[in-house]
Amino acid sequence: MNKRVSLVLFTIAVTVVFIAPISFAYLLTRPIVALNEEVYLKRAVLAAAGLEVPASNADAKALFDGRVEALPAPAAATGPAPEPVYRVNDASGAAAGWVITRTGPGLWGDITAVVGFAADRQRLSGLEFLKQSETPGLGARIGERWFKEQFRGKRGPFSTVGEGEPAKENEFDAITGATITSGAVKAIVNAVVSAAGSLPKEGTP
Amino acid sequence: MSDTVARAAPARPRSKAHAAFFDNLGKNNPVFVQILGICSTLAVTNVVANTVVMCLGLIWATAMSNLSVSILRKWIPPRVRMIVETLIIAVWVIIVDIALRAWLPDISRQLGPYVGLIITNCIVMGRTEAYGLANPPGLSFIDGVSAGLGYSFVLLMIAVVRELMGSGTLLGLRVLGKWWTPWSIMVMAPSAFFLLAIVIWVVRGKIMKEEKK
Numbered sequence: 001m002n003k004r005v006s007l008v009l010f011t012i013a014v015t016v017v018f019i020a021p022i023s024f025a026y027l028l029t030r031p032i033v034a035l036n037e038e039v040y041l042k043r044a045v046l047a048a049a050g051l052e053v054p055a056s057n058a059d060a061k062a063l064f065d066g067r068v069e070a071l072p073a074p075a076a077a078t079g080p081a082p083e084p085v086y087r088v089n090d091a092s093g094a095a096a097g098w099v100i101t102r103t104g105p106g107l108w109g110d111i112t113a114v115v116g117f118a119a120d121r122q123r124l125s126g127l128e129f130l131k132q133s134e135t136p137g138l139g140a141r142i143g144e145r146w147f148k149e150q151f152r153g154k155r156g157p158f159s160t161v162g163e164g165e166p167a168k169e170n171e172f173d174a175i176t177g178a179t180i181t182s183g184a185v186k187a188i189v190n191a192v193v194s195a196a197g198s199l200p201k202e203g204t205p
Numbered sequence: 206m207s208d209t210v211a212r213a214a215p216a217r218p219r220s221k222a223h224a225a226f227f228d229n230l231g232k233n234n235p236v237f238v239q240i241l242g243i244c245s246t247l248a249v250t251n252v253v254a255n256t257v258v259m260c261l262g263l264i265w266a267t268a269m270s271n272l273s274v275s276i277l278r279k280w281i282p283p284r285v286r287m288i289v290e291t292l293i294i295a296v297w298v299i300i301v302d303i304a305l306r307a308w309l310p311d312i313s314r315q316l317g318p319y320v321g322l323i324i325t326n327c328i329v330m331g332r333t334e335a336y337g338l339a340n341p342p343g344l345s346f347i348d349g350v351s352a353g354l355g356y357s358f359v360l361l362m363i364a365v366v367r368e369l370m371g372s373g374t375l376l377g378l379r380v381l382g383k384w385w386t387p388w389s390i391m392v393m394a395p396s397a398f399f400l401l402a403i404v405i406w407v408v409r410g411k412i413m414k415e416e417k418k
Contacts, residue, residue: 010282011288015292022300025300026303029307033307135392137392176387176389177389
């Protein structure tokens with residue numbers, strides 16, 4: 001009996017001794033982690049809007065807070081929960097662009113895209129990905145600069161080009177070996193393109 | 206701690222540490238001799254950068270866990286030793302995870318759950334069971350580092366081949382020119398099976414056989 005009690009006590013003591021510093025470290029770094037997450041989203045929105053994103057976290061946050069306004073999400077009757085929409089103002093406060101986030105299925109998991117539009121709500125000002133778990137080296141290459149940059153200034157709805165350079169302004173270069181991921185990105189971006197037309201009218205220049 | 210090292214030292218001054226270090230790199234290598242840690246060999250070796258972070262994490266986790274278990278080895282009751290080992294391993298791995306989240310958020314996002322999965326890497330548990338529980342802290346630490354290094358060099362070999370042939374790049378920089386057609390199979394899990402099998406075959410069939418003679 002006595003031996004059993006000491007066994008349990010030892011296990012409890014060891015657990016407390018090792019978990020305490022870990023919990024302390026977690027609490028200590030929590031504000032840093034929260035800021036990282038917040039700025040990660042804000043950087044993506046700014047980049048999608050075609051703005052130059054400052055290197056420091058504090059500057060990026062200040063730019064976002066000064067220029068970007070989160071719109072009340074439209075109430076969706078059915079389907080997935082509505083995702084945030086942002087209005088981007090120019091320096092004088094007039095609407096200069098729109099940013100829409102949208103999540104859709106990829107190959108292994110959900111892809112969350114952040115799509116920016118110019119004031120006309122048709123021409124893309126940029127594309128970023130908040131979340132994706134595609135195959136590293138194949139589908140995950142949608143996160144590379146060349147892939148995201150090719151959408152800038154183009155007009156949807158998009159179709160893919162398998163080989164060679166996209167010629168028309170509604171085409172983008174798909175990733176060889178990542179057909180499903182490329183198709184998923186096309187579906188998400190095209191859904192956003194059609195949603196952009198129905199953005200709230202108030203605040204338009 | 207210091208007196209156990211001192212007691213162990215005079216008998217055979219350098220050979221114990223020497224053996225603890227070099228056995229794990231060669232004749233007792235965790236990957237190609239003990240065939241441990243195979244899951245992560247398949248999962249993280251298609252891009253060299255991820256492999257490097259994974260290897261550093263594993264070296265850290267094995268060394269620190271082995272050291273902690275060794276320090277506590279005289280007090281850990283045999284019946285709960287595995288619970289305690291798992292707890293200790295988890296603590297050292299979660300420290301890595303917390304540090305990455307706070308100061309290297311981009312790498313943390315890329316590695317996703319793999320860092321946490323170091324806890325379940327059989328090499329860490331295997332070394333604490335086989336070595337940390339029976340040896341003084343200094344030697345255990347050396348053993349942990351070298352087990353991590355033995356794992357790392359095999360993984361890096363595979364990762365270099367996979368990234369080079371699968372994407373034509375190394376650490377994200379383009380090495381092979383436009384003429385190179387990437388082998389898609391190389392960035393997918395099956396290629397790690399083939400390459401690992403080839404490594405084991407070459408090392409055990411050729412190199413280790415010659416050593417025995």
